[in-house]
Amino acid sequence: MNRERLLETLWKIEVKNKTAVELYQEISAACMNEILSEKQKIPARRAYYFSVEYLMGRMFFNNLLALGILDEAREIFARKGFDLNTFEDVEDAALGNGGLGRLAACYLDSAANEGYPLYGFGIRYKYGLFRQKFIHGEQVEEADDWLRTWGDPWSVRRENEKIEVGFSDMVVTAVPYDMPIYGNSVNILRLFQAEGSPEAEKISEYLYPADDTEDGKLLRIRQEYFFSAAAVGQLVRKYVKNNGKNFGHFPDFHVFQLNDTHAVFAVAEFLRLLTKEYHLTLPRAVEIAKKTFNYTNHTILPEALECWDVTLVEKILPEIAHILTRLHIFAKREWRTCGYQKEEIAEMSIVCGGKFSMANVAVYISGHVNGVAKIHTKILKERLFAAAYRHAPEKFLNVTNGVTQRRWLLLCNEELARFYDRNLGHGWRENFPMIEKIDCDDPEILEAFAKIKETKKRQLASYIEKREGVKLLENAIYIAQVKRLHEYKRQLMTALAILRIYFDLKAGRLPDFTPTVFIFGAKAAGSYKRAKEIILFLNKIAELIASDGEVNGKLQVVFVQNYDVSYAEKIVAGSDVSLQVSTAGFEASGTGNMKLMLSGAVTVGTMDGANIEIVEAAGRENNYIFGATVEEIGELCGIYDPVSFATRNPRIKEVTDTLTDGTFEDADGKLKDLAASLFEETYNRADHYYVLYDLLPLVDALLKVNGEYQNRVLFTRKQLKNATHSAFFSSDRAIKTYAEKIWGI
Numbered sequence: 079m080n081r082e083r084l085l086e087t088l089w090k091i092e093v094k095n096k097t098a099v100e101l102y103q104e105i106s107a108a109c110m111n112e113i114l115s116e117k118q119k120i121p122a123r124r125a126y127y128f129s130v131e132y133l134m135g136r137m138f139f140n141n142l143l144a145l146g147i148l149d150e151a152r153e154i155f156a157r158k159g160f161d162l163n164t165f166e167d168v169e170d171a172a173l174g175n176g177g178l179g180r181l182a183a184c185y186l187d188s189a190a191n192e193g194y195p196l197y198g199f200g201i202r203y204k205y206g207l208f209r210q211k212f213i214h215g216e217q218v219e220e221a222d223d224w225l226r227t228w229g230d231p232w233s234v235r236r237e238n239e240k241i242e243v244g245f246s247d248m249v250v251t252a253v254p255y256d257m258p259i260y261g262n263s264v265n266i267l268r269l270f271q272a273e274g275s276p277e278a279e280k281i282s283e284y285l286y287p288a289d290d291t292e293d294g295k296l297l298r299i300r301q302e303y304f305f306s307a308a309a310v311g312q313l314v315r316k317y318v319k320n321n322g323k324n325f326g327h328f329p330d331f332h333v334f335q336l337n338d339t340h341a342v343f344a345v346a347e348f349l350r351l352l353t354k355e356y357h358l359t360l361p362r363a364v365e366i367a368k369k370t371f372n373y374t375n376h377t378i379l380p381e382a383l384e385c386w387d388v389t390l391v392e393k394i395l396p397e398i399a400h401i402l403t404r405l406h407i408f409a410k411r412e413w414r415t416c417g418y419q420k421e422e423i424a425e426m427s428i429v430c431g432g433k434f435s436m437a438n439v440a441v442y443i444s445g446h447v448n449g450v451a452k453i454h455t456k457i458l459k460e461r462l463f464a465a466a467y468r469h470a471p472e473k474f475l476n477v478t479n480g481v482t483q484r485r486w487l488l489l490c491n492e493e494l495a496r497f498y499d500r501n502l503g504h505g506w507r508e509n510f511p512m513i514e515k516i517d518c519d520d521p522e523i524l525e526a527f528a529k530i531k532e533t534k535k536r537q538l539a540s541y542i543e544k545r546e547g548v549k550l551l552e553n554a555i556y557i558a559q560v561k562r563l564h565e566y567k568r569q570l571m572t573a574l575a576i577l578r579i580y581f582d583l584k585a586g587r588l589p590d591f592t593p594t595v596f597i598f599g600a601k602a603a604g605s606y607k608r609a610k611e612i613i614l615f616l617n618k619i620a621e622l623i624a625s626d627g628e629v630n631g632k633l634q635v636v637f638v639q640n641y642d643v644s645y646a647e648k649i650v651a652g653s654d655v656s657l658q659v660s661t662a663g664f665e666a667s668g669t670g671n672m673k674l675m676l677s678g679a680v681t682v683g684t685m686d687g688a689n690i691e692i693v694e695a696a697g698r699e700n701n702y703i704f705g706a707t708v709e710e711i712g713e714l715c716g717i718y719d720p721v722s723f724a725t726r727n728p729r730i731k732e733v734t735d736t737l738t739d740g741t742f743e744d745a746d747g748k749l750k751d752l753a754a755s756l757f758e759e760t761y762n763r764a765d766h767y768y769v770l771y772d773l774l775p776l777v778d779a780l781l782k783v784n785g786e787y788q789n790r791v792l793f794t795r796k797q798l799k800n801a802t803h804s805a806f807f808s809s810d811r812a813i814k815t816y817a818e819k820i821w822g823i
């Protein structure tokens with residue numbers, strides 16, 4: 079990359095009479111020119127990441143940072159009278175819905191930065207994750223037409239690298255769009271767009287189309303097969319062109335990482351190609367696949383473990399159904415020969431109850447299977463994949479997630495980055511663990527850090543005021559719970575805890591209460607009714623408190639609309655406290671917890687996912703751990719009765735009563751349904767996620783924070799301890815682990 083030449087090009091860009099969109103296109107194009115002119119090193123072996131989601135967020139600032147020209151570019155255009163921050167209006171590339179998609183984006187960033195050849199494959203959805211608005215407190219979804227206004231100057235359409243993907247009823251053209259990922263190596267995220275007919279185009283129209291109907295399920299299967307087959311097809315073809323049909327060396331050049339089960343059809347397509355088109359035997363093809371594929375599991379929720387009806391797959395992909403059925407028989411024979419028990423074979427079976435278990439395909443074929451935090455990997459070994467683990471323990475490993483400090487510190491908290499520069503020099507930027515050298519007991523350092531937090535909080539407050547029209551309380555504690563809306567993440571528990579504090583404040587039981595703002599951000603999946611009810615409940619609580627003159631100077635709730643990567647960048651930098659309160663055993667890892675930690679938020683959390691490792695790194699005494707552990711939850715199973723539990727605890731009953739006693743208007747019974755989820759058996763047992771069980775311990779933890787916050791030195795020290803002990807949670811560390819332990823690149 080020729081930096082001088084690029085800066086010169088930027089200097090020459092005329093600003094006058096141009097719209098922001100034109101300038102955005104022009105500046106981006108100039109950078110892309112430089113990026114694409116970079117000579118590609120041709121590595122012997124590459125890793126390929128298969129993911130149905132990539133939550134890239136805004137590319138502009140990130141790419142300029144990676145090119146090392148962000149500050150100069152700001153300066154150049156400022157002199158020309160144009161503020162680059164105008165591009166904060168550019169839509170996020172939101173081709174994902176949560177942790178798994180953002181993790182993929184962080185890993186691409188880190189791999190490029192560390193110089194690892196990691197290439198991503200996915201789908202170029204026409205519409206990203208919906209835009210969220212609240213109307214009368216309820217979530218309303220709007221299509222995210224992300225390409226409409228600003229276009230996509232960071233991708234290149236590769237017309238001559240199209241590939242056809244065949245279904246029994248249609249042939250679809252997969253057109254690659256390549257997004258270069260710039261760093262010490264220039265890697266590529268290749269997203270396929272489906273073309274050829276209106277029916278074909280539907281395949282890459284929406285992310286996670288509703289799959290509650292047969293047509294919906296078929297569309298999901300088509301999506302998964304579409305991008306998996308396009309990717310595998312291209313790689314296999316290219317291999318044959320360069321190396322001939324001796325597939326024995328395929329794994330020398332390729333290693334595949336399946337980001338959860340959404341691309342497991344890649345396994346079937348690989349076996350189909352090798353056996354049908356290149357006439358290898360199935361055993362030989364399986365042998366090669368076993369050296370090529372790896373699988374990361376991201377969730378143990380039964381409803382999220384993909385199983386597809388054999389008949390549905392047969393309908394549109396008969397050869398794929400056939401090969402998976404053959405694989406099922408083949409694997410079973412192998413297990414029997416090796417002396418597996420009958421029950422074990424049933425547990426690991428590829429076909430079960432007329433469905434293909436995509437996770438079982440992945441575990442069988444993968445050389446490595448990993449979980450995303452220590453406790454999660456333990457659960458995979460002991461519960462989800464116990465039989466497979468017993469027979470092949472060497473296959474399983476943990477790679478605790480990480481986040482890129484370039485976006486989640488350098489970009490979103492420049493002030494903190496400069497603070498590290500001042501105290502450590504610039505070395506930490508290349509050697510992140512150096513930040514641990516900061517002296518957390520030095521009063522001047524503490525003071526400087528506290529000032530930065532204040533600045534970031536003010537910036538956050540003014541951003542929220544602009545976006546939501548809500549003025550945040552000043553001199554308050556900012557507590558953030560930002561993540562997908564899900565029952566296991568227990569936003570409902572936080573809602574009830576806030577009501578508890580509200581009642582206690584009103585009753586004068588909390589005389590020394592420090593003003594507190596609860597900031598929520600979350601989207602509920604379109605078809606997830608109960609999640610939407612929780613959003614409504616929180617918005618009603620926000621309204622109740624805001625209109626109550628007795629408490630509205632002390633307590634505030636704001637649920638921001640359309641929480642996305644760019645919103646997250648503001649919230650993680652400007653929060654004091656990170657709420658991570660999932661039911662122990664359910665949150666595989668969490669990565670928002672890490673982002674908030676990087677900016678020095680203390681965690682109020684359960685011993686779940688990566689929270690455990692966070693407090694291990696930053697000190698339990700510097701965080702606020704509460705609630706039932708995995709073991710305790712296990713012991714409660716079958717004994718816990720939320721009805722009698724609440725009856726015995728008036729402090730619980732008083733707040734759950736608000737769901738049904740008319741405190742809030744509820745003509746359509748939405749809040750009543752939330753009460754039902756706690757006290758009655760619905761699609762889960764009553765209070766399946768132990769919301770009431772952990773409620774009062776959460777309130778206690780929040781009140782402990784509230785008290786300790788007043789000791790500014792003590793609390794700031796806790797925050798700084800968290801910030802400076804966050805380096806382990808860098809995705810640079812995580813990607814190195816993948817590269818060394820799994821990929822061998």
Ligand code: 26Q
Pocket residue numbers: 176177178179181286289376377381382383384450479665666667668669687
């Ligand atoms: C499965 C079947 C049918 C329909 C949808 C799905 C489905 C879709 C998306 C299942 C799972 C997902 C996404 C999961 C996800 O984002 N998991 C999160 O991954 C993060 C990165 O590892 C972890 O930090 C989070 O703990 C985990 O929840």
